[in-house]
Amino acid sequence: MTGSTLPARRRLRQGDACSYRHGSLTVLSQTLWQGAGLRRWVRLLKGWGAVIFALAALLQTGAALAQSVRPDAVPGLEGAGVRFLRIGTGPTSGTYFPVGGLIANAISSPPGARPCDRGGSCGVPGVIAVAQSTLGSVANLDSLSRTEIDMAISQTDVAFWAYTGGGLYKGTPPQKGLRSLGYLYQEAFHLVVRKGSGINSIRDLKGKRVAVGEEGSGSLVESTMILEAYGLSLKKKQYTPLYLKPGQAADALLKGDLDAFFFVAGPPTAIIARLMETTEIRILPIVGRTAMKLVEEIPFLQQGLIGENLYPGIAAVPTLTVGSMLLVRDDMPEDLAYQLAKALWHPNNLRLYARSHPSAAQMAPRQAVTSAGIPLHPGAERYYVEAGLLPAR
Numbered sequence: 001m002t003g004s005t006l007p008a009r010r011r012l013r014q015g016d017a018c019s020y021r022h023g024s025l026t027v028l029s030q031t032l033w034q035g036a037g038l039r040r041w042v043r044l045l046k047g048w049g050a051v052i053f054a055l056a057a058l059l060q061t062g063a064a065l066a067q068s069v070r071p072d073a074v075p076g077l078e079g080a081g082v083r084f085l086r087i088g089t090g091p092t093s094g095t096y097f098p099v100g101g102l103i104a105n106a107i108s109s110p111p112g113a114r115p116c117d118r119g120g121s122c123g124v125p126g127v128i129a130v131a132q133s134t135l136g137s138v139a140n141l142d143s144l145s146r147t148e149i150d151m152a153i154s155q156t157d158v159a160f161w162a163y164t165g166g167g168l169y170k171g172t173p174p175q176k177g178l179r180s181l182g183y184l185y186q187e188a189f190h191l192v193v194r195k196g197s198g199i200n201s202i203r204d205l206k207g208k209r210v211a212v213g214e215e216g217s218g219s220l221v222e223s224t225m226i227l228e229a230y231g232l233s234l235k236k237k238q239y240t241p242l243y244l245k246p247g248q249a250a251d252a253l254l255k256g257d258l259d260a261f262f263f264v265a266g267p268p269t270a271i272i273a274r275l276m277e278t279t280e281i282r283i284l285p286i287v288g289r290t291a292m293k294l295v296e297e298i299p300f301l302q303q304g305l306i307g308e309n310l311y312p313g314i315a316a317v318p319t320l321t322v323g324s325m326l327l328v329r330d331d332m333p334e335d336l337a338y339q340l341a342k343a344l345w346h347p348n349n350l351r352l353y354a355r356s357h358p359s360a361a362q363m364a365p366r367q368a369v370t371s372a373g374i375p376l377h378p379g380a381e382r383y384y385v386e387a388g389l390l391p392a393r
Helices: 008-014 035-044 050-060 096-107 137-145 156-164 218-229 246-255 270-276 289-297 334-344 347-356 378-386
Strands: 019-022 025-028 083-088 127-132 151-155 178-194 209-211 240-242 260-265 281-283 301-306 317-329
Touching: 083 096, 083 137, 096 127, 096 151, 096 334, 096 347, 137 151, 137 156, 137 178, 137 218, 137 317, 151 156, 151 178, 151 218, 156 178, 156 218, 156 317, 178 246, 178 270, 178 301, 178 334, 178 378, 209 246, 218 260, 218 289, 218 317, 246 260, 246 270, 270 281, 289 301, 289 317, 317 334, 334 378
Parallel strands: 083 127, 083 151, 209 240, 209 260
Antiparallel strands: 019 025, 151 317, 178 260, 178 281, 178 317, 301 317
């Protein structure tokens, strides 16, 4: 997993999470590199023979987790018209990972896949995309800039800071090579506590143990700023920060080893839904003058809601929200970016999103052109102009 210091074999097991099936195409997450997933993939592409086994041997070494897999890295694939794309997403317990899997499915169309008009893949011919579990936005942008992945999902504010060299990227060279394929959906700030804990507002977290997110995550960036804005200083040790993955934070809350955790994700998230099966929780509102001031000061931050009953039995919660977007580098060929944008918003794929995840159901081509401070890739822009979503320049 990009950004992790875990050894390669551990990283392979870490991604054992899920797969998505659509028509004749199966696109796997990191389970692709493991036994059952690899066997399914080999059956799908039966007939490629030695080429597949050469690819399998390369992937089993773990080298593919350190750099993008490309056809010229495997003997026999360079002339097969195959292009591998790796999408940096987020933790398996969040929203980026399942949504990234849906995007990988939507844009993929390996050789031999059933045609779109016959109920098969509506992706880009020859593309095989894989959703990779990562630490989140910051790790994704760093990996994208180092060419370790080909596409990345990121919070809009974090991406804007990376592009401009502002915010948490102040003092670092701006990542001017970032380009957008499109805006995706709104994410919500979750602040989770146990019911009956006596914690009713952010200021009640003074002196408490708070999971603020792990290094490389957008949750860590935002939670630290929010706590500071509400008068809780890390430098003054006014709370005890724990840098945990969302799943670890939920377990710690359940065991009583934690008082609260922040999580930025599109609701509902599997980790909070599972937590609710074993303990009563509350999601605290993030409101008031302080919240309004944060919206005024931080680009792309908005006031919004976690909708009623997205988590069973929990009424609508006013909170802060931020957008997410799909990013590439400016060196991606224009025609490929055009085809990816076109596949991303194919009507069949929109139906796939709508029935698969509430956050993915928000994704639509009309809002994809929402400005988030990052230029559209010229290929994506060409698609949006042809689709009548942008005026021709």
